[in-house]
Amino acid sequence: MDILNNIFAGQIPIEAYLGVSLIMFFAGVYGFLSRKSMLMILISIELMLNAADINFVVFNRYLYPGHLEGFYFALFTIAIAACETAVAIAIIINIYRNLSSVEVGNLDQMKE
Amino acid sequence: MAQQIIFFILAVVIAVFSVMAVTSKHIIRSATYLLFVLLGTAGLYLLLGYNYLFAVQIAVYAGGVMVLFIFAILLTNRPGEDLRKELAVRRYAAGLTALVGLAFCGHIIYYNVKKVSSLVAQSDLTPQQLGHTMMGTDKYQYLLPFETISILLLACIVGAIMIARKR
Numbered sequence: 001m002d003i004l005n006n007i008f009a010g011q012i013p014i015e016a017y018l019g020v021s022l023i024m025f026f027a028g029v030y031g032f033l034s035r036k037s038m039l040m041i042l043i044s045i046e047l048m049l050n051a052a053d054i055n056f057v058v059f060n061r062y063l064y065p066g067h068l069e070g071f072y073f074a075l076f077t078i079a080i081a082a083c084e085t086a087v088a089i090a091i092i093i094n095i096y097r098n099l100s101s102v103e104v105g106n107l108d109q110m111k112e
Numbered sequence: 113m114a115q116q117i118i119f120f121i122l123a124v125v126i127a128v129f130s131v132m133a134v135t136s137k138h139i140i141r142s143a144t145y146l147l148f149v150l151l152g153t154a155g156l157y158l159l160l161g162y163n164y165l166f167a168v169q170i171a172v173y174a175g176g177v178m179v180l181f182i183f184a185i186l187l188t189n190r191p192g193e194d195l196r197k198e199l200a201v202r203r204y205a206a207g208l209t210a211l212v213g214l215a216f217c218g219h220i221i222y223y224n225v226k227k228v229s230s231l232v233a234q235s236d237l238t239p240q241q242l243g244h245t246m247m248g249t250d251k252y253q254y255l256l257p258f259e260t261i262s263i264l265l266l267a268c269i270v271g272a273i274m275i276a277r278k279r
Contacts, residue, residue, distance in 0.1 A: 011231045012115065012119050012159075012231070014231075015222060016123065017156065018221045019218065020156070022214060022217050022221065023127045023130060024149065026210040026217075027130040027133070027134050027210070029209065029210045029213060030134055030206050031135075033206030033209060033210075034134070034202065034203045036198055039184060039185055039188065042181075043133060043142055043143065043146050043181070044134055046146060046150075046177065047133065047134070050149065050150065050153055050173070053153070054153060054156060057157060057165065058160065061160045061161065061162070061231070061234075062231060066234055066235075067252070068245055068252070071162060071237075072245070072246070072254050075164075075168060078168055078173060079265070080261070080264065081173075081177070082172050082173075082176055083264055083268035085177050085180055085181070086180060086268055086272045087268055087275070089180050089181070089272075090272040090273075090275040091275055091276075092184060093184060093187055093276050094276055096188040
Protein backbone atom coordinates (compact mmCIF):
# COMPACT_ATOMS: atom_id res chain seq x y z
CA MET A 1 0.00 0.00 0.00
CA ASP A 2 1.77 3.06 -1.30
CA ILE A 3 -0.52 5.58 0.30
CA LEU A 4 -0.27 4.08 3.78
CA ASN A 5 3.53 4.10 3.56
CA ASN A 6 3.44 7.71 2.45
CA ILE A 7 1.11 8.65 5.26
CA PHE A 8 3.31 7.24 7.99
CA ALA A 9 6.63 8.35 6.57
CA GLY A 10 7.36 11.97 5.81
CA GLN A 11 4.58 14.43 5.11
CA ILE A 12 0.91 13.75 4.58
CA PRO A 13 0.32 13.30 0.83
CA ILE A 14 -2.27 15.43 -0.92
CA GLU A 15 -4.25 12.40 -2.07
CA ALA A 16 -4.93 11.42 1.54
CA TYR A 17 -6.82 14.69 2.06
CA LEU A 18 -8.54 14.30 -1.29
CA GLY A 19 -9.56 10.75 -0.36
CA VAL A 20 -11.19 11.97 2.85
CA SER A 21 -13.16 14.65 1.01
CA LEU A 22 -14.04 12.11 -1.70
CA ILE A 23 -15.64 9.76 0.82
CA MET A 24 -17.50 12.67 2.39
CA PHE A 25 -18.77 13.89 -0.98
CA PHE A 26 -20.09 10.54 -2.14
CA ALA A 27 -21.66 9.84 1.24
CA GLY A 28 -23.52 13.10 0.57
CA VAL A 29 -24.49 11.94 -2.93
CA TYR A 30 -25.84 8.69 -1.54
CA GLY A 31 -27.85 10.48 1.15
CA PHE A 32 -29.20 12.99 -1.35
CA LEU A 33 -30.52 10.26 -3.64
CA SER A 34 -31.70 7.72 -1.07
CA ARG A 35 -33.58 9.76 1.54
CA LYS A 36 -37.12 11.10 1.56
CA SER A 37 -36.99 13.67 4.34
CA MET A 38 -36.03 17.14 3.16
CA LEU A 39 -33.94 17.69 6.27
CA MET A 40 -31.88 14.61 5.44
CA ILE A 41 -31.42 15.94 1.91
CA LEU A 42 -30.22 19.23 3.39
CA ILE A 43 -27.77 17.38 5.64
CA SER A 44 -26.42 15.57 2.57
CA ILE A 45 -25.99 18.88 0.76
CA GLU A 46 -24.02 20.19 3.74
CA LEU A 47 -21.74 17.15 3.51
CA MET A 48 -21.10 17.78 -0.18
CA LEU A 49 -20.41 21.50 0.34
CA ASN A 50 -18.04 20.67 3.16
CA ALA A 51 -16.12 18.21 0.98
CA ALA A 52 -15.75 20.92 -1.68
CA ASP A 53 -14.43 23.32 0.98
CA ILE A 54 -11.79 20.81 2.04
CA ASN A 55 -10.70 20.45 -1.58
CA PHE A 56 -10.34 24.20 -2.07
CA VAL A 57 -8.25 24.57 1.07
CA VAL A 58 -6.07 21.54 0.35
CA PHE A 59 -5.35 22.58 -3.24
CA ASN A 60 -4.49 26.06 -2.03
CA ARG A 61 -2.15 24.78 0.68
CA TYR A 62 -0.36 22.20 -1.45
CA LEU A 63 -0.27 23.71 -4.92
CA TYR A 64 -0.16 27.46 -4.21
CA PRO A 65 1.40 28.00 -0.77
CA GLY A 66 1.58 31.68 0.10
CA HIS A 67 -1.49 32.53 -1.97
CA LEU A 68 -4.97 32.87 -0.48
CA GLU A 69 -7.44 32.21 -3.31
CA GLY A 70 -8.64 28.81 -2.12
CA PHE A 71 -8.72 30.03 1.46
CA TYR A 72 -11.06 32.90 0.60
CA PHE A 73 -13.15 30.73 -1.67
CA ALA A 74 -13.69 28.30 1.24
CA LEU A 75 -14.49 31.22 3.56
CA PHE A 76 -17.13 32.65 1.21
CA THR A 77 -18.52 29.18 0.53
CA ILE A 78 -19.08 28.71 4.26
CA ALA A 79 -21.00 32.01 4.40
CA ILE A 80 -23.11 31.08 1.35
CA ALA A 81 -23.82 27.64 2.80
CA ALA A 82 -25.05 29.23 6.03
CA CYS A 83 -27.40 31.52 4.02
CA GLU A 84 -28.66 28.62 1.97
CA THR A 85 -29.34 26.53 5.06
CA ALA A 86 -31.27 29.34 6.73
CA VAL A 87 -33.53 29.91 3.71
CA ALA A 88 -34.01 26.18 3.11
CA ILE A 89 -35.00 25.57 6.71
CA ALA A 90 -37.46 28.47 6.56
CA ILE A 91 -39.00 26.87 3.47
CA ILE A 92 -39.11 23.44 5.13
CA ILE A 93 -40.84 24.82 8.22
CA ASN A 94 -43.36 26.58 6.00
CA ILE A 95 -44.02 23.36 4.09
CA TYR A 96 -44.44 21.48 7.37
CA ARG A 97 -46.96 24.06 8.50
CA ASN A 98 -49.00 23.57 5.32
CA LEU A 99 -48.66 19.83 4.69
CA SER A 100 -47.72 18.41 8.17
CA SER A 101 -44.90 16.47 6.55
CA VAL A 102 -41.42 17.13 5.23
CA GLU A 103 -41.17 14.26 2.77
CA VAL A 104 -40.36 15.07 -0.83
CA GLY A 105 -43.01 12.67 -2.13
CA ASN A 106 -45.76 14.95 -0.82
CA LEU A 107 -44.48 18.02 -2.57
CA ASP A 108 -46.51 17.87 -5.77
CA GLN A 109 -48.74 20.68 -4.50
CA MET A 110 -46.69 23.74 -3.61
CA LYS A 111 -49.59 26.21 -3.74
CA GLU A 112 -53.27 25.54 -3.81
CA MET B 113 4.77 11.55 13.29
CA ALA B 114 2.26 13.19 15.62
CA GLN B 115 0.80 15.00 12.62
CA GLN B 116 0.27 11.72 10.76
CA ILE B 117 -1.47 10.13 13.74
CA ILE B 118 -3.75 13.15 14.16
CA PHE B 119 -4.56 13.12 10.46
CA PHE B 120 -5.31 9.41 10.55
CA ILE B 121 -7.69 9.81 13.50
CA LEU B 122 -9.45 12.76 11.86
CA ALA B 123 -9.74 10.92 8.55
CA VAL B 124 -11.28 7.85 10.18
CA VAL B 125 -13.68 10.00 12.21
CA ILE B 126 -14.78 11.95 9.12
CA ALA B 127 -15.20 8.89 6.90
CA VAL B 128 -17.09 6.80 9.47
CA PHE B 129 -19.38 9.58 10.67
CA SER B 130 -20.17 10.91 7.20
CA VAL B 131 -21.32 7.44 6.14
CA MET B 132 -23.25 7.00 9.40
CA ALA B 133 -24.89 10.42 8.97
CA VAL B 134 -26.55 9.39 5.70
CA THR B 135 -27.48 5.86 6.76
CA SER B 136 -28.83 6.48 10.27
CA LYS B 137 -32.52 5.82 10.90
CA HIS B 138 -33.15 8.69 13.32
CA ILE B 139 -32.75 12.17 11.93
CA ILE B 140 -31.51 13.68 15.18
CA ARG B 141 -28.67 11.14 15.20
CA SER B 142 -27.86 12.09 11.62
CA ALA B 143 -27.54 15.71 12.72
CA THR B 144 -25.23 14.69 15.57
CA TYR B 145 -23.01 12.68 13.21
CA LEU B 146 -22.95 15.67 10.86
CA LEU B 147 -21.70 17.75 13.78
CA PHE B 148 -18.81 15.32 14.29
CA VAL B 149 -17.97 15.48 10.58
CA LEU B 150 -17.91 19.28 10.69
CA LEU B 151 -15.67 19.27 13.76
CA GLY B 152 -13.31 16.81 12.06
CA THR B 153 -13.18 19.11 9.05
CA ALA B 154 -12.26 21.99 11.36
CA GLY B 155 -9.45 19.79 12.66
CA LEU B 156 -8.19 19.26 9.11
CA TYR B 157 -8.11 23.03 8.56
CA LEU B 158 -6.07 23.41 11.74
CA LEU B 159 -3.72 20.66 10.57
CA LEU B 160 -3.20 22.52 7.30
CA GLY B 161 -2.26 25.68 9.19
CA TYR B 162 -5.36 27.80 8.51
CA ASN B 163 -6.31 28.84 12.03
CA TYR B 164 -8.82 31.47 10.93
CA LEU B 165 -10.73 28.99 8.79
CA PHE B 166 -10.77 26.62 11.77
CA ALA B 167 -12.42 29.29 13.91
CA VAL B 168 -14.93 30.16 11.17
CA GLN B 169 -15.81 26.52 10.62
CA ILE B 170 -16.44 25.97 14.35
CA ALA B 171 -18.44 29.19 14.79
CA VAL B 172 -20.52 29.18 11.61
CA TYR B 173 -20.95 25.50 10.79
CA ALA B 174 -20.65 23.63 14.07
CA GLY B 175 -22.34 26.51 15.90
CA GLY B 176 -24.88 28.31 13.74
CA VAL B 177 -25.86 25.81 11.09
CA MET B 178 -26.11 22.92 13.55
CA VAL B 179 -28.37 24.95 15.86
CA LEU B 180 -30.59 25.70 12.83
CA PHE B 181 -30.70 22.01 11.95
CA ILE B 182 -31.59 20.83 15.45
CA PHE B 183 -34.19 23.61 15.72
CA ALA B 184 -35.79 22.50 12.44
CA ILE B 185 -35.68 18.83 13.36
CA LEU B 186 -37.38 19.44 16.69
CA LEU B 187 -40.01 21.61 14.98
CA THR B 188 -40.87 19.17 12.19
CA ASN B 189 -40.36 15.75 13.78
CA ARG B 190 -43.05 13.69 15.36
CA PRO B 191 -41.45 11.97 18.37
CA GLY B 192 -40.96 8.23 18.11
CA GLU B 193 -41.44 8.14 14.38
CA ASP B 194 -38.66 6.66 12.28
CA LEU B 195 -37.74 8.10 8.93
CA ARG B 196 -39.40 6.43 5.99
CA LYS B 197 -36.94 5.09 3.47
CA GLU B 198 -37.06 5.45 -0.27
CA LEU B 199 -38.02 2.46 -2.38
CA ALA B 200 -35.43 -0.31 -2.24
CA VAL B 201 -34.64 -0.08 -5.94
CA ARG B 202 -33.97 3.65 -5.63
CA ARG B 203 -31.73 3.09 -2.63
CA TYR B 204 -29.71 0.49 -4.54
CA ALA B 205 -29.49 2.84 -7.51
CA ALA B 206 -28.26 5.62 -5.21
CA GLY B 207 -25.67 3.33 -3.64
CA LEU B 208 -24.52 2.20 -7.07
CA THR B 209 -24.21 5.79 -8.26
CA ALA B 210 -22.18 6.75 -5.21
CA LEU B 211 -19.90 3.72 -5.50
CA VAL B 212 -19.28 4.23 -9.21
CA GLY B 213 -18.48 7.90 -8.65
CA LEU B 214 -16.23 7.01 -5.71
CA ALA B 215 -14.33 4.42 -7.77
CA PHE B 216 -13.98 6.76 -10.75
CA CYS B 217 -12.73 9.78 -8.80
CA GLY B 218 -10.61 7.59 -6.53
CA HIS B 219 -8.90 6.11 -9.58
CA ILE B 220 -8.18 9.57 -10.94
CA ILE B 221 -6.84 10.84 -7.62
CA TYR B 222 -4.73 7.75 -6.97
CA TYR B 223 -3.04 7.64 -10.37
CA ASN B 224 -2.79 11.30 -11.34
CA VAL B 225 -2.63 13.61 -8.34
CA LYS B 226 0.52 12.35 -6.67
CA LYS B 227 2.68 13.79 -9.46
CA VAL B 228 1.99 17.36 -8.43
CA SER B 229 1.87 17.19 -4.66
CA SER B 230 4.50 18.48 -2.31
CA LEU B 231 3.93 20.30 0.94
CA VAL B 232 6.01 23.46 1.06
CA ALA B 233 6.35 25.19 4.39
CA GLN B 234 4.54 28.51 4.52
CA SER B 235 4.70 31.25 7.09
CA ASP B 236 1.76 31.65 9.42
CA LEU B 237 -1.09 33.81 8.21
CA THR B 238 -1.31 36.90 10.35
CA PRO B 239 -4.63 38.63 11.05
CA GLN B 240 -3.17 41.80 9.46
CA GLN B 241 -2.50 39.92 6.23
CA LEU B 242 -6.02 38.45 6.24
CA GLY B 243 -7.59 41.84 6.89
CA HIS B 244 -5.63 43.58 4.15
CA THR B 245 -6.49 40.83 1.69
CA MET B 246 -10.17 41.00 2.54
CA MET B 247 -10.42 44.79 2.49
CA GLY B 248 -8.43 45.73 -0.62
CA THR B 249 -9.44 46.23 -4.23
CA ASP B 250 -6.17 45.25 -5.92
CA LYS B 251 -5.38 41.97 -7.58
CA TYR B 252 -5.71 39.04 -5.15
CA GLN B 253 -7.79 41.14 -2.77
CA TYR B 254 -11.39 40.48 -2.03
CA LEU B 255 -13.43 43.55 -1.11
CA LEU B 256 -16.05 42.97 -3.84
CA PRO B 257 -16.90 39.36 -2.85
CA PHE B 258 -16.97 40.49 0.78
CA GLU B 259 -19.57 43.18 0.07
CA THR B 260 -21.54 40.81 -2.15
CA ILE B 261 -21.68 38.32 0.71
CA SER B 262 -23.00 41.04 3.01
CA ILE B 263 -25.82 41.83 0.57
CA LEU B 264 -26.52 38.11 0.19
CA LEU B 265 -26.77 37.77 3.98
CA LEU B 266 -29.21 40.69 4.14
CA ALA B 267 -31.34 39.18 1.37
CA CYS B 268 -31.21 35.83 3.13
CA ILE B 269 -32.42 37.30 6.44
CA VAL B 270 -35.28 39.16 4.76
CA GLY B 271 -36.20 36.12 2.65
CA ALA B 272 -36.14 33.70 5.56
CA ILE B 273 -38.39 35.97 7.65
CA MET B 274 -40.81 36.53 4.75
CA ILE B 275 -41.04 32.80 4.02
CA ALA B 276 -41.36 31.51 7.57
CA ARG B 277 -43.66 34.13 9.10
CA LYS B 278 -47.25 33.29 9.95
CA ARG B 279 -49.86 34.73 7.64
